[in-house]
Amino acid sequence: MNHDLSFGRLLKRLRKAHDLTQEALAQHAYCAVDTIKKIEQGVRRPSRQLAEQFADCLSLVGDERTAFLAAARAVASNEMAAKPAHVPVQRRARLPEQPTPLIGRAAELAALEALFHAPSTRLVTITGSGGMGKTRLAIALADQILAAEHFHDGAYFVSLSPLDSPEQIVPAVAAALGFPLDAGKQQTRSAKQQVLDYLREKQLLLVLDNLEQLLGDAQTRDDDAADLVATLLESAPGSGDPGNVARAPEAAGGARIPTWRFGCARWPGSGKL
DSSP: OOHHHHHHHHHHHHHHHTTOOHHHHHHHHTSOHHHHHHHHHTSSOOOHHHHHHHHHHTTOOHHHHHHHHHHHHHHHHHHHHHOOTTOOOOOOEEOOOOSSOOOSOHHHHHHHHHHHTSTTOOEEEEEOOTTSOHHHHHHHHHHHHHHTTOSTTOEEEEEOTTOOSGGGHHHHHHHHHTOOOOOSTTOOSOHHHHHHHHHTTOOOEEEEETGGGGOOOTTTGGGSHHHHHHHHHHTSOGGGOOEEEESSSSOSTTOOOOEEEOOOOBOTTSOBO
């Protein structure tokens, strides 16, 4: 019996019975629309917490709630029993596709990845002159970390280059995560709080590209990009911290953080490029 598919069908039936779209359920359950789609298709299982959030959103009580949560647990139990050892887990990612491989940066990639294996590392900034390839290196690093399954909930690239104010960062992060913001008139949480709540239990890597252009000066620091990054880190304590690769020399309100100074690449077997 395909327990994943059975639970997915149950969720879909109950969602439609409550006249909820996948987008609406995702907003109420604080998850991505893609998560709802995959669960209903039977290709992803819900966590215990997410199953309980679904039950709350669907107003399930009594025996109906008990049966619903039991079906969700059956999915998890079935997956653990049927899963062979050493089978890689599929990870979520939204990273830009690169047309060519990265050459001459093996040492930098190894050193940067080593930083993320340190339990104390939650934020790394990459600095250097314009045109050195900082964005390309950050994407390659994220792809490498993703392949190593270091972050359970995947890796996401947030392009900040089109933005001209810090207020636009939160919507950009939400869009990169595939997380729909509730912008209705009756919303009880700000966009920033919605994103913080969504990330609170996640273990993922965020690549914040061109963050430096949104940093304020000492007088406006309270509402700039550095303040937002600091809030992200403070809101995700414990083992579920989101890791961050940022392109800015001071990306956490002046906190002491690992900073990688980017230099010239070396072609294998030759000198500098």
